[in-house]
Amino acid sequence: xxxxxxxxxxxxxxxxxxxxxxxxxxxxxxxxxxxxxxxxxxxxxxxxxxxxxxxxxxxxxxxxxxxxxxxxxxxxxxxxxxxxxxxxxxxxxxxxxxxxxxxxxxxxxxxxxxxxxxxxxxxxxxxxxxxxxxxxxxxxxxxxxxxxxxxxxxxxxxxxxxxxxxxxxxxxxxxxxxxxxxxxxxxxxxxxxxxxxxxxxxxxxxxxxxxxxxxxxxxxxxxxxxxxxxxxxxxxxxxxxxxxxxxxxxxxxxxxxxxxxxxxxxxxxxxxxxxxxxxxxxxxxxxxxxxxxxxxxxxxxxxxxxxxxxxxxxxxxxxxxxxxxxxxxxxxxxxxxxxxxxxxxxxxxxxxxxxxxxx
Amino acid sequence: xxxxxxxxxxxxxxxxxxxxxxxxxxxxxxxxxxxxxxxxxxxxxxxxxxxxxxxxxxxxxxxxxxxxxxxxxxxxxxxxxxxxxxxxxxxxxxxxxxxxxxxxxxxxxxxxxxxxxxxxxxxxxxxxxxxxxxxxxxxxxxxxxxxxxxxxxxxxxxxxxxxxxxxxxxxxxxxxxxxxxxxxxxxxxxxxxxxxxxx
Ligand SMILES: [Zn+2]
Numbered sequence: 001x002x003x004x005x006x007x008x009x010x011x012x013x014x015x016x017x018x019x020x021x022x023x024x025x026x027x028x029x030x031x032x033x034x035x036x037x038x039x040x041x042x043x044x045x046x047x048x049x050x051x052x053x054x055x056x057x058x059x060x061x062x063x064x065x066x067x068x069x070x071x072x073x074x075x076x077x078x079x080x081x082x083x084x085x086x087x088x089x090x091x092x093x094x095x096x097x098x099x100x101x102x103x104x105x106x107x108x109x110x111x112x113x114x115x116x117x118x119x120x121x122x123x124x125x126x127x128x129x130x131x132x133x134x135x136x137x138x139x140x141x142x143x144x145x146x147x148x149x150x151x152x153x154x155x156x157x158x159x160x161x162x163x164x165x166x167x168x169x170x171x172x173x174x175x176x177x178x179x180x181x182x183x184x185x186x187x188x189x190x191x192x193x194x195x196x197x198x199x200x201x202x203x204x205x206x207x208x209x210x211x212x213x214x215x216x217x218x219x220x221x222x223x224x225x226x227x228x229x230x231x232x233x234x235x236x237x238x239x240x241x242x243x244x245x246x247x248x249x250x251x252x253x254x255x256x257x258x259x260x261x262x263x264x265x266x267x268x269x270x271x272x273x274x275x276x277x278x279x280x281x282x283x284x285x286x287x288x289x290x291x292x293x294x295x296x297x298x299x300x301x302x303x304x305x306x307x308x309x310x311x312x313x314x315x316x317x318x319x320x321x322x323x324x325x326x327x328x329x330x331x332x333x334x335x336x337x338x339x340x341x342x343x344x345x346x347x348x349x350x351x352x353x354x355x356x357x358x359x
Numbered sequence: 360x361x362x363x364x365x366x367x368x369x370x371x372x373x374x375x376x377x378x379x380x381x382x383x384x385x386x387x388x389x390x391x392x393x394x395x396x397x398x399x400x401x402x403x404x405x406x407x408x409x410x411x412x413x414x415x416x417x418x419x420x421x422x423x424x425x426x427x428x429x430x431x432x433x434x435x436x437x438x439x440x441x442x443x444x445x446x447x448x449x450x451x452x453x454x455x456x457x458x459x460x461x462x463x464x465x466x467x468x469x470x471x472x473x474x475x476x477x478x479x480x481x482x483x484x485x486x487x488x489x490x491x492x493x494x495x496x497x498x499x500x501x502x503x504x505x506x507x508x509x510x511x512x513x514x515x516x517x518x519x520x521x522x523x524x525x526x527x528x529x530x531x532x533x534x535x536x537x538x539x540x541x542x543x544x545x546x547x548x549x550x551x552x553x554x555x556x557x558x
Binding site: 153160162 | 469470471472474475476479505506509510512513514555
């Protein structure tokens with residue numbers, strides 16, 4: 001899986017450019033603020049159909065223009081596809097082989113990208129919502145149907161919360177509870193199955209990066225205590241029944257997948273509280289590498305790996321070692337202001353400053 | 360930009376399904392520029408239809424007669440009841456020729472976000488009908504949205520002691536949020552493969 005050619009029109013400050021990539025990828029260098037991240041963001045837009053940095057489409061349009069367009073040729077399992085994504089101030093249009101696609105998630109069947117960002121550390125030290133989001137998006141990339149299940153869950157949650165708040169239609173509560181418990185159980189099933197394999201990969205990747213034998217443990221933390229002789233469905237049913245008054249008083253759903261968390265421990269200690277900045281950095285890279293491994297195992301594909309200046313804290317040898325393990329399998333893009341850290345890496349070099357100015 | 364009476368007309372046209380701002384403007388201009396007789400005829404027929412159509416007192420379907428032609432049809436099986444959300448759904452099911460019983464239109468689906476509870480879906484009227492007419496079979500033909508699915512659970516739970524057979528349409532896929540039974544072949548399939556609601 002690789003990107004062969006990328007064309008940008010009116011995209012951010014890059015305005016217009018056309019760029020051909022080698023099968024092995026590229027090392028993009030240049031001072032900060034020159035547009036390296038914008039380029040990487042554009043590549044990942046072709047995979048996700050939206051900004052990986054959380055920007056709205058109209059924020060991606062160059063300030064003096066009314067639309068942007070990204071076109072790319074990509075190779076997926078020896079087949080070439082042309083993907084086009086464009087947006088003006090009101091709507092987005094995505095085409096695969098010139099055919100309009102009806103929803104963005106269809107894109108997920110094509111290019112797979114894993115984006116490593118310095119902000120990934122938030123998965124570890126941020127709020128539980130960040131971890132749930134990471135978990136859910138990782139599963140969605142493997143199991144497309146999971147996205148629909150999630151959307152259904154959040155719809156039912158919203159309805160149920162409204163019911164608990166409004167209180168006028170509590171005679172239908174039993175039915176909403178039933179659907180809520182049913183969909184929650186399905187979400188949990190997907191998350192637990194994913195985590196079982198994933199946690200093992202994280203452990204391996206972390207050891208590779210840190211080269212220390214610290215023990216990493218990832219556990220799923222439920223929002224309420226579970227009895228081990230009952231399954232999740234029965235546990236949630238009992239908890240909701242027992243706490244009906246409390247939920248009505250609280251005016252929202254107090255138990256369920258939207259409140260769960262991941263517990264990450266390093267040598268038996270909560271990494272959020274006790275981990276060093278270096279440990280957190282290494283682990284955030286390990287999480288993404290494990291995500292990539294999951295894709296390899298489940299989809300038999302090697303996603304494109306994008307490293308947006310994430311190795312700054314690691315020394316040259318460690319960085320080289322990680323990249324060497326991934327080379328020849330994945331197309332790799334690395335952005336850095338400090339090219340000397342990558343002396344031993346063979347990727348083709350692109351001087352982003354010079355490239356943008358020459359266009 | 361229109362103003363005054365014309366803006367009012369544009370606004371009213373825009374409230375129709377499938378009519379965006381541009382079409383609304385075009386239609387408004389079209390209506391005032393066409394032959395007066397013809398456009399007033401449109402206005403009259405809207406007035407007439409709106410005034411003469413109302414919900415059937417038996418089944419809530421929109422009808423000019425009361426009770427409606429479905430409720431009074433002697434050849435229809437009056438022990439089988441198909442529960443739908445809208446009058447339009449009744450006609451979609453009629454097109455399939457798969458159902459020969461009577462109908463009940465809920466007019467809405469349970470949706471706390473919109474303040475819609477059992478009273479708003481004519482639940483007590485439905486219970487009365489089921490009891491009075493000794494209904495033996497219910498087909499729940501509701502869209503498989505979160506709201507539709509929950510309404511199915513609600514009705515099945517509350518009717519199970521009164522009705523021996525309660526079935527629902529098959530969706531073919533586990534979470535058919537986007538599926539609407541709007542095409543006849545899909546609907547025929549869903550009706551043919553309907554199954555008992557597990558309670
Ligand atoms: Zn009727």
